[in-house]
Amino acid sequence: MPRIGAAGWLRVALRGTALVGLLAIGMALKLTLRLAERPLFGLRRPVTPWITQGVSCAALAVLGLRCRMRGRPMRARGAWVANHASWLDIFALNARGRIYFVSKAEVASWPGIGWLARATGTVFIARDKREARAQADLFEARLKAGHRLVFFPEGTSTDGRRVLPFKSTLFAAFFGAGLREILWVQPVTVIYTAPEGEAAAFYGWWGDMGFGPHALKLLASARPGRVELVFHPPLKVADFPDRKALALACEEAVRSAAPKL
Template identity: 65%
Template sequence: MNATWHGDPPPPDPPITPAGWLSVICRGVPLALLVFGGLALHLTLRLIERPLCGAQRPVTPRITVFVCRNALRLMGLRLRLTGPEFSGQGAVVANHSSWLDIFVLNATRRIYFVSKAEVASWPAIGWLARATGTVFIERNRSRAAEQAQVFQTRLHAGHQLLFFPEGTSSDGQRVLPFKTTLFAAFFAGGLKETLAIEPVTVLYQAPPGQDPRFFGWWGDMTFGAHILKCLASGAGGQVTVVRHPPVHVRDFADRKALAAACEAAVRSAHTV
């Protein structure tokens, strides 16, 4: 299990005002209906899609993209994309600042997250992750070959896999050092010669007048308190997703070199 990043403690959140609670209700109720209504539709269609298409998912990921794009709108978080979209077979790596990254990155394309195993048991987020095809893994080198087989199966089904090499979320003001364990899986099982990895930088801009770390989720923060803070905010912020040119696994000698190149690309657009 990866240690949680703590860094500097966040400033205490001020009490939510009556206007803030009104914002929570006006945003939160439609958001819950959208997310759980979309989940119900997703699961229903998956009952048809699974026997007909197996590992391939030609329909249900479109629901995920629709739900996540509109969830960001309901939360007042503007989404901005830069860089060409990566459409080939491969994986995506990104820096990790918040639980919001799940909505943000799902809103940009049809992708499947690679997540630490314990996320599967988290309330709400775990349910959504399982339903949308998340690959749950243990970050353990001894299981690299097994995980490579899982990756190979999913990639051959046309899935783009996304993972956070930092292994934990931060305050959004930095990129933490990339852990290299998962990169080893891309050198096994025949993946090395065909696989490309796209580095992605996610940058949050806080609402006017708020702490620059407003959207970061780190240390001992709880999910419930953080989402209430986001919903209560009267003005929205912005998140920019910077897509970098993909790198080919075959061009690197080992996982450490590949991880270093991806980390450098992600850092290159992180302006904080």
């Protein structure tokens, strides 16, 4: 449990209440509109992603986290791939695009977070080779519906000060028949700058760190921090011979803008 003074607990109460209220209102509005959006548009979601984007921008403001951007999010069909440093990545990336995350299946059963993930259209995948074909079909359906997917190829989060080798497994979905020639993948580097006086890894959430203590630390912070998203030039899937070559190219791009230790 982080050490928090009286002023810090007041910030926790005010920010925590604002954040919970913001998420509750956003999800209620999103689910209500989805009742009409689903039968009219099916997999396509022309309205509700705007709500997710707006809520994410507001959540960053509540948390005292300024968001900057370098480069431009691509307009082409495909996916973003980024390094993974914190649960805050979800807000930061959603604030800059109408996107859908790819997550491990276990997240769907997590209290609170799993419900939010399902409500925002997250694509859940199982680490089971027997389901590889079904998952590839799901990816294809979502991509052909115009969804821009986002996933973290490192496979886990870090302290935000390094980039782990990218796993190539999920990249295989982009090489399916009918997809390879039309899809692009855009590498994105997520960079956190800690509040003045705090450790460089202040925003990092990794290993066996508990969500509660980490969230309390952020809510109690008296000084603002910053998250910067660096959007690298998109890579055309058809220009690469296989998933491993594409994964390596994405890793090199993300690593090129990451903090140098």
